[in-house]
Amino acid sequence: GNSVTQMEGPVTLSEEAFLTINCTYTATGYPSLFWYVQYPGEGLQLLLKATKADDKGSNKGFEATYRKETTSFHLEKGSVQVSDSAVYFCALSPTSNTGTLVYFGTGTSLTVIP
């Protein structure tokens, strides 16, 4: 089946610290992988995506590399800011004929303190 497992939070970091949020997946075929971000009081919005192995998605200083050999898509940022405080969701979209749905992880809450 298809599923996403991401590290549990909450994560609390000081400003300018390095961030890693782990995400691993199980899927049939070759899914597309996503990171979504949810700021307080808002809906989810796409942060970055990768559609094939070894692709690197990047946006707003965040990066994630599609690793087929380890079935992972870890989110990283070299220097976090207070404004990065949010909940981050890893997700996958299968590419099989039944791959209509997007499967979300449980979310990781990040708080960045000044």
Added chain:
Amino acid sequence: DAGVIQSPRHEVTEMGQEVTLRCKPISGHDYLFWYRQTMMRGLELLIYFNNNVPIDDSGMPEDRFSAKMPNASFSTLKIQPSEPRDSAVYFCASRLDRVNTEAFFGQGTRLTVV
């Protein structure tokens, strides 16, 4: 486009009352999804539509929940009768097509049933 529009943003109702949540997807999007988000269960897919047709409602928790999409620009999620355990944030999302595309989320409706 203004994005996915949900109404109301907040709803407080008494147990036993009927609640109707509304969603206007992005024009031209073929898929519409209803999600529920709670602290305990995270993000749950309730139902999704393709070209206004309900495809999978296996996530709808009980017969008290129903969803309709009478046309491409409007969908409703109804709870009748409502119960305190239905308190959650309900998100509507739309998506252009089935493969390799992002889901666009509305800002959600925070439902409180007292």
